Amino acid sequence: MTIPAPLSAQPALDRTRAIEARGLDVYYGAFRAIKGIDLQVTRNRVTALIGPSGCGKSTLLRALNRMNDLIPGSRVHGQVLFRGQNIYDASVDPVQVRRRIGMVFQKPNPFPKSIHENVAWGARLNGFRGDMDGHVERALRQAALWEEVKDKLSESAMELSGGQQQRLCIARAIAIKPEIILMDEPASALDPIATLKIEDLMRALARDYTIVVVTHNMQQAARASDDTAFLLMGEDRAGTLVEFGSTRQLFTNPKDKRTEDYITGRFG
Amino acid sequence: MHVVREDPSGQAADGSAAKAESPLDLSRRPRVGERIIQGVLLLCGLVSIVTTLGIVYVLGKESLLFFGSRGVTLAKFLGSTRWQPVIGEFGIWPLVSATLSTTTIAMLVALPLGLGVAVYLSEYASPRMRSVLKPVLEVLAGVPTVVYGYFALTFVTPLLRSILGRNLVEIYNTASAGLVMGILILPLVSSMSEDALSAVPRSLREASYALGATRLETAIQVVVPAALSGIAAAFILAVSRAVGETMIVSIAAGAGPAFTLNPFRAAETMTGHIVRISGGDLSYDSLDYNSIFAIGLVLFLITLTLNVISRRVVQRFREVYE
Amino acid sequence: MSARWEVLSGDEAGTLPEGEGLRLNLARRYRVASLWRAFFAAAVLVAIVSLTALLYNVIDQAFGLVAVQNTVEPSSLAVGGVPLAEQTSEQLLALLQQRVPSAVLRRMDSEQPLAQRSREDLNALVLERVVQLRVLKSWPLHLSLLDRGAIEAQVGEQFPQARLVFRSWLTPEFLTRSQSSTPALAGVRTALLGSLWTIAITLLVAFPLGVGAAIYLEEYARDSWINRALQTNISNLAGVPSIIYGILGLAMLVRGLEPLTSGAWFGAVDPTTANGRTILSAGLTLALLVLPVVIINAQEAMRAVPRSLRLASYALGATQWQTIWHHVLPSALPGILTGSVMAMSRAIGETAPLVVVGASTFIAVDPSGPFSKFTTLPVQIYQWTSRPQDQFRNIAAAAILVLLALFLTLNASAVLLRNRYGRRYVS
Numbered sequence A: 001m002t003i004p005a006p007l008s009a010q011p012a013l014d015r016t017r018a019i020e021a022r023g024l025d026v027y028y029g030a031f032r033a034i035k036g037i038d039l040q041v042t043r044n045r046v047t048a049l050i051g052p053s054g055c056g057k058s059t060l061l062r063a064l065n066r067m068n069d070l071i072p073g074s075r076v077h078g079q080v081l082f083r084g085q086n087i088y089d090a091s092v093d094p095v096q097v098r099r100r101i102g103m104v105f106q107k108p109n110p111f112p113k114s115i116h117e118n119v120a121w122g123a124r125l126n127g128f129r130g131d132m133d134g135h136v137e138r139a140l141r142q143a144a145l146w147e148e149v150k151d152k153l154s155e156s157a158m159e160l161s162g163g164q165q166q167r168l169c170i171a172r173a174i175a176i177k178p179e180i181i182l183m184d185e186p187a188s189a190l191d192p193i194a195t196l197k198i199e200d201l202m203r204a205l206a207r208d209y210t211i212v213v214v215t216h217n218m219q220q221a222a223r224a225s226d227d228t229a230f231l232l233m234g235e236d237r238a239g240t241l242v243e244f245g246s247t248r249q250l251f252t253n254p255k256d257k258r259t260e261d262y263i264t265g266r267f268g
Numbered sequence B: 001m002h003v004v005r006e007d008p009s010g011q012a013a014d015g016s017a018a019k020a021e022s023p024l025d026l027s028r029r030p031r032v033g034e035r036i037i038q039g040v041l042l043l044c045g046l047v048s049i050v051t052t053l054g055i056v057y058v059l060g061k062e063s064l065l066f067f068g069s070r071g072v073t074l075a076k077f078l079g080s081t082r083w084q085p086v087i088g089e090f091g092i093w094p095l096v097s098a099t100l101s102t103t104t105i106a107m108l109v110a111l112p113l114g115l116g117v118a119v120y121l122s123e124y125a126s127p128r129m130r131s132v133l134k135p136v137l138e139v140l141a142g143v144p145t146v147v148y149g150y151f152a153l154t155f156v157t158p159l160l161r162s163i164l165g166r167n168l169v170e171i172y173n174t175a176s177a178g179l180v181m182g183i184l185i186l187p188l189v190s191s192m193s194e195d196a197l198s199a200v201p202r203s204l205r206e207a208s209y210a211l212g213a214t215r216l217e218t219a220i221q222v223v224v225p226a227a228l229s230g231i232a233a234a235f236i237l238a239v240s241r242a243v244g245e246t247m248i249v250s251i252a253a254g255a256g257p258a259f260t261l262n263p264f265r266a267a268e269t270m271t272g273h274i275v276r277i278s279g280g281d282l283s284y285d286s287l288d289y290n291s292i293f294a295i296g297l298v299l300f301l302i303t304l305t306l307n308v309i310s311r312r313v314v315q316r317f318r319e320v321y322e
Numbered sequence C: 001m002s003a004r005w006e007v008l009s010g011d012e013a014g015t016l017p018e019g020e021g022l023r024l025n026l027a028r029r030y031r032v033a034s035l036w037r038a039f040f041a042a043a044v045l046v047a048i049v050s051l052t053a054l055l056y057n058v059i060d061q062a063f064g065l066v067a068v069q070n071t072v073e074p075s076s077l078a079v080g081g082v083p084l085a086e087q088t089s090e091q092l093l094a095l096l097q098q099r100v101p102s103a104v105l106r107r108m109d110s111e112q113p114l115a116q117r118s119r120e121d122l123n124a125l126v127l128e129r130v131v132q133l134r135v136l137k138s139w140p141l142h143l144s145l146l147d148r149g150a151i152e153a154q155v156g157e158q159f160p161q162a163r164l165v166f167r168s169w170l171t172p173e174f175l176t177r178s179q180s181s182t183p184a185l186a187g188v189r190t191a192l193l194g195s196l197w198t199i200a201i202t203l204l205v206a207f208p209l210g211v212g213a214a215i216y217l218e219e220y221a222r223d224s225w226i227n228r229a230l231q232t233n234i235s236n237l238a239g240v241p242s243i244i245y246g247i248l249g250l251a252m253l254v255r256g257l258e259p260l261t262s263g264a265w266f267g268a269v270d271p272t273t274a275n276g277r278t279i280l281s282a283g284l285t286l287a288l289l290v291l292p293v294v295i296i297n298a299q300e301a302m303r304a305v306p307r308s309l310r311l312a313s314y315a316l317g318a319t320q321w322q323t324i325w326h327h328v329l330p331s332a333l334p335g336i337l338t339g340s341v342m343a344m345s346r347a348i349g350e351t352a353p354l355v356v357v358g359a360s361t362f363i364a365v366d367p368s369g370p371f372s373k374f375t376t377l378p379v380q381i382y383q384w385t386s387r388p389q390d391q392f393r394n395i396a397a398a399a400i401l402v403l404l405a406l407f408l409t410l411n412a413s414a415v416l417l418r419n420r421y422g423r424r425y426v427s
Helices: A057-063 A094-100 A115-125 A132-142 A162-174 A192-205 A218-224 A247-252 A257-263 B032-068 B074-079 B093-124 B127-142 B145-164 B174-198 B202-210 B215-226 B228-244 B247-252 B270-279 B287-320 C019-062 C089-099 C102-111 C119-131 C141-146 C148-158 C172-176 C189-220 C225-238 C242-256 C279-303 C307-315 C320-348 C352-357 C377-385 C390-421
Strands: A017-028 A031-042 A046-050 A074-082 A101-104 A180-184 A210-214 A227-233 A239-246 C063-069 C134-138 C163-168
Touching (some): A031 A057, A115 A132, A115 A162, A247 A257, B032 B287, B032 C320, B093 B127, B093 B174, B093 B228, B127 C390, B145 C390, B174 C019, B215 B228, B228 C242, B247 B270, B247 C377, B270 B287, B287 C225, C063 C141, C172 C189, C189 C390, C242 C279, C242 C352, C279 C320, C320 C390, C352 C377, C377 C390
Antiparallel strands (some): A227 A239
16 A cells, blocks of 8 residues: 655654554543553554453544544543644644544444445545446455445445444445544444454455554454553543553563453453 | 132141131222223323314315305316306315415425524534524414514515515515415424434444544535435425414415415415405305315315325334334 | 455555645535535524514514594593593593483493493593594604604694604503504403403313323323324324314304303303304314324323333332322323413414404403403404504504513423423423
8 A cells, every 4th residue: 555645744754653642631521531641553553452341442542533522521632643743733624634544333333325325425525536336346345345235235234234234334434545444342233253254354454554443352352453552440530551562462471460460351 | 819828827838728717809809980080081082083073074064065056066176266256266276376375485485494403403503502592493483373474464575575676566465474484484394303313323423524524514415314204204294384374374465366376466375265254254054154164175185194294204214223 | 264355455446635636625625514504504593583573573563653633632621620541430431421422322332331341441432432532643663763853744744733652552551451443542451351261261171181181092092003093193183274173163163062152051142142152162172272282292291201100109009090190190290281381372372263263353341251252362463463554553563562471471481390390392
């Protein structure tokens, strides 16, 4: 994949770093949901965010493409650096951010339109020029859905099964050619077979995109991700990053005792 | 039915052992009071059936009398474009065309503006704006229609006449009535549409934002199409309301049937005609009296059809979301 | 398994804009967004401006300068130093007998005996017949305030004998006087009383019937086709135009049930009408009109009562009616009351069905019971608006202010009820 030109003119940009959080705090009103997060996500790898429920994984994920802006009363301190720019800078347009950092949600949410239109809409909106049918096919192939829907592209997306709908949502996200795809527990609403398909898909997509996935399923993180970040809720109910490293290292030889306790199932 | 026995010490005894204790009777008791109350309540419910039957009977019987009178035929009723009882002309088209005219103008105002207000309230408005707008809309919806009629005659008509010229706009015209009717119906459209828009799940909006869409694109290209059935139902109901509206047209639109498509001239709608005839000296069983029912029947059928369609539309498309 | 998902890289079907193309794309989209925003703002503006214009128009017509002329000056009618405004009924009566032709007096007496009329009414009669107070022309408020010079000039030319006075058409006398053919002396007393009597009957009939039907549908009715038909029927009735109810009332109540509605059954017939066009007919017609709304509201209110409350009552061995009466109804009562108040506020503004049922065009006498002739406030407004003279427009505006006051009070109390008990209602 061609690496697009950077937005800013900073030389010596670390091209391996897709997105980075520095000292990130997220508040909902007066409540601090996550605190002091420092996280570096490497390009073309799958990074998993794990931790017990309520520790702020989803909040952190949503902070990476400014989806938290949609929640009234939410505030951010610290920085999220993407292509050398802080995406929370006052001059940055969130619409542009979300074009480049896409999202797949926990519960599949296809539009009540046809399958073809679901994939094409986002691309057309963002000014796609070219062969739309081919573009749709490409996205569906990348999402491993093409063979199953190629004969019924004009039918409603609501007729598909849960797993198919989720892959459609992935295809939809791919169609606008993001750099990073954020996935918020993408398989938790699906059956085991569909879950495995999604996991395989994540690995395959990492060749072209950077994937950050939130999961409450440790085995899934161990199977499907390259790097893992473990978050924990502190006493002030704010989530913090306990440990971050390659998946192999974190699961076989965790540096922090809390990580070890979580992985061995002592809590959470 | 199981009879439970206990011996005095409190221990449960073998059911078959005979003991000198009176068995507990759990059988049903006739509760006359309950039955009576239930009957009374059912009668209350049946009042609504009586109302409907009454409407159907009254409209049907008197219409039959009307059509059975000399000089009146169904063909002339539905075919002729002149309503002049004096010379025996009973074509309903002048009245229907005036109703159509006012309804169309009203819909041109109420539908786009009502939907616009709904989208604004649902997707854009701050809580402060909502707390101002919602009461305004409620008051607009509740103001008695006779006040709207007064407004149409004493404010809107002079305004139209001064803008467009006294020669073009007559003192009684369907345009003023139509415009004011549109304002009356706007809150109905906006509140029903807003309900439909709010029912669209949040996850759909999020999916759209995550694709880099702006707030407007999300609202217009995702939320409104998803809520289309509710919005369509609102539109149909609005038309039904406009067709049945009486006081605004009878004050501002004119007296005397006229078959014209010019909205700046006077014309009498179906409802206006009924009011005028019944407000004057009316003798039972005269042709005028019976004509009220024939027109009323047409009105009833039109509004009933529209209301039923509106409900069907909502039901049919409710299955879009699981 | 991964081999199946070969990524087709390098084989692009098209391009998404970057750089300059992206900037243009976004600029265009934001431009379109601004246009639509302007449209939405305009729609909102129309709603707010319309309400303002409506209120402005009514107020504008209800206050203003008038050119007044008296044939006989009231000051010349003072008896023993007591000015006209403070004279007793006997003095006013004597005045009338002196100055008014006896034929006219006899006619007035046959409508309602002069001796029984209130002092207010006698005062109004004197002003009308003896003083012959005439308002020659009236001007709206905005002209009265902004263009006074031009008005004074006009009065000087056209009405040299008239005085220019600032008049509020809405006065306490307006509320206490009865109808009159002279607009300046007319009042809404009969209409107001008619409205109150009618609404009382509507409430007395529609509330128990409506709540009863709602209880049946919510608590007793099983899900059979009959009961579903009943429910559909009620929904349909709620959408029927109000004039159809007027037609129904005319045929069924006024004509069909004439012995009942005219009072013949009870021997209480109004001597001036002796037909079914009575307050009873009006009240019953409106009751039929609001019944579906009351039922639907009450159903919603009862549906909002949590099931657990009913279960707790049953678990204590209560019968169905006991559960309803002691638990469900008290809990649903605020919602039911709110809905009923809203229904009444709607009924009080209804005009068309009452005109069809036979509201009278001119009554001098207050309604004395359910079998009297009737007119209501909105009907009175309708009749005054239909007259061509300017001053009728003014008193119509004053009457509208009274009606709006009534209507807003009812609405406000419903909103207060709703806020206090926090339940949604259906209107």
